[in-house]
Amino acid sequence: MKRFYRLFILCSIVLLIGVQSARASGPKILLEEEGFDFGTAKQGKEVIHEFKFKNTGDADLVITDLRTSCGCTAAVTSDKTIPPKKQGTIKVTFNTGGRSGPQTKTVTIVSNDPEKPNAEVRLTGKVDLGDQPQVQVDPMTLDIGVVEPGGSTTDEITITNTGTADLVIEEYVGRSGVSAGGDDPGRKKTIKPEESIKVKVVAAPENRSGIFQGYLQVKNNSTQRIVTVPVFGYVSNKYMLKPEYQTKVREN
Template sequence: MKLGVSVVTILAAVLALTVPALAGPQLTFDKAVYDFRTVAQGKTVVHSFTFRNTGDATGTITRVSSSCGCTVADVSNKVIQPGKTGTIKTTFDSSDFHGPVTKEVFVYLGDQQKPAYILTMKGLVVEEFVITPRQINLGSVKAGVRKDVTLAMENKGEKTIKINSIKTELPQVAISIRKKVLKPGEKTSFKVSVTPRGDNRFVNGYLTISTNSQGKSEKIIPIFGVLAK
């Protein structure tokens, strides 16, 4: 009985050595994760992931997608023969982000329903020009009664920032600002006064703040509130 088991074990080992592995493409990336460290908000990060087909069959990249519309990926060549190389160029737009970010790119081979490979771009998006709060929530307001909100601005960059304009499409909003030039590290504030009108139940609009920042030159601050009955 023991002899029979030993013979079976030996035969299985021999077959494992002599039977070739299933043929197929295999993409090997130099690096699957790219850390861009820090980037100023509004700047674009571009990186190319390099790969080689280390398998024994031709591979076809049928689709490349990303985790959000802020990241675009382009493939240098979609059909990769064994031993050949290629690149996937990824572009990340940091305009709408701040703080730590992680974005993924999904690579599909053949008719696979799930991504065969996941590539990652990560890093820290630094705001040069910070406005707080990031939105103006008026809450419940009364028609004809003015409500004032103060917003703080800070230059966290390394260059002087000039505020070119602060605009809104809302006629019931008035803006008061004194200091329009901020040196690195400087802070200031401005006042937004809202006097709701009785012809609309909701106050809904935006402030558009334009600057000379080399990163994100324009900031959008939502304004919203509800007219009390």
């Protein structure tokens, strides 16, 4: 009976070793680091870091996909197939444009590792705005009043840079007969911090009566890339009295 128990225990040990060996076989990813703190980066700069890993298994490790947590992060691998005992790298690039404050970006490494098919690495840090231009437009809307059919009117807006870096006015885009007037409105203009420029706004509605609605867009290099100034008024018909005549009729 004792011999039977000894034989049973011996077989169990052999079986357990076999199971553990089977589990240990195959590809196995081992990350040198799972996270990297890039500290503080200025907005607009790229943060680049390479995560190293090793295939500690006994079969080829195949990277089938790299999934990033947002479109601002990209990842590429040095090789898609890593032989046993060899190393590879995952290059992660984080574009800080339009980001500010604390940031955490992750990359999921999808592979044929049976125990860890979805390994994850992460970038953490803070994005500092630094010196930035800020755009302010006054007024934010324009009322052109009553305009005769086929006529036009001109008003004015003031664009001020309330930031700490140069503000570049890149382009003016108008709709429904609205445009930027003045000298060479298509030319880029640079506004220093705490300085302003005045821009003429020309409204030339279509030759039809009724309510007029258009806008002028100010495209610039601040975080508020496009500022839209609504322009509205009324186009009279040919039988409609001008405003000053309407006033005289009421007085009489």
